[in-house]
Amino acid sequence: MENNTQIFGLRAVIEAIHAEKTIDKVFLQKGLKGELFLELEALLRRYSINSSYVPVEKLNRLTKNNHQGVVAQISPIAFHDLDALVEQTIASGATPLFLLLDQLSDVRNFGAIIRTAECTGVNGIIIQKKGGAPINGDTIKTSAGAVFKVPICKVDHIKDAMFHMQASGIKVIAATEKTENTLYDVSFKGPCAIILGSEGRGINPSVLKLVDDKAKLPLLGEIESLNVSVACGAFLYEALRQRL
Structure with missing residues (x-):
């Protein structure tokens, strides 16, 4: 899912990357596992997207929604070449x-x-x-x-x-x-x-x-x-x- 400044949820963030959304940073829950999580990690490395691993409490502070262990911050601007x-x-x-x-x-x-x-x-x-x-x-x-x-x-x-x-x-x-x-x-x-x-x-x-x-x-x-x-x-x- 998405609001004005964030995308949350594994599949939503993966799709946002594929859709070339301008993402500033992705916060990942420490210890998170699974196929979708591994797919997301690979995309973050491929596109050199800034990310960090944080405790679940940090994610809970970022959003009250069901974040599934991942929250991405959307940039409000488009970057220039x-x-x-x-x-x-x-x-x-x-x-x-x-x-x-x-x-x-x-x-x-x-x-x-x-x-x-x-x-x-x-x-x-x-x-x-x-x-x-x-x-x-x-x-x-x-x-x-x-x-x-x-x-x-x-x-x-x-x-x-x-x-x-x-x-x-x-x-x-x-x-x-x-x-x-x-x-x-x-x-x-x-x-x-x-x-x-x-x-x-x-x-x-x-x-x-x-x-x-x-x-x-x-x-x-x-x-x-x-x-x-x-x-x-x-x-x-x-x-x-x-x-x-």
Whole structure:
């Protein structure tokens, strides 16, 4: 069965995947067995759909309906194809400005970033299929509806998006404290994509090795970092300032 934000029940979720519904995440009951369950697991692996195994109590909190051990969260938006979005942006004559989010986990930070991205003319936001914050009611509310205005793409791994950007002549700039350059030392005037990491660990080290440039925010206080959505705003407005 289905409501506005969820699909529940083994067969219903399987059919939703076959029908190419945009699914953000699937919650599976720990210890669940059976032929249908194995079929669902195989589909989740085949289509790289984000999933996690949880106690039945978690599923009972998600829905009061007969969930049969599985609840899927439906995305309220349709995701864009990365290749097509990059091509369209370049063809439009605009100087590309993209955001790459390396497994950002907090939905409110995600929503705030989307809102700032819309205000600063970002051409698209790229997220990873697994490990990141979903697009749910909190994301929509915090974004003030900007989630419906900024194209968002999902990729199997954030590295895939980086390689595509670089092959398309778009410089990838990391927002990281692991550099001597501040964001005022780096040029954002040309085609570029700014990559931000998760709230806890920042940008994955293996991803950081592949960027074209790095920049940090100067911090004069005793606290060593800013909230990621605040840092994102500072980077995007510096990019906008340079381009105006």
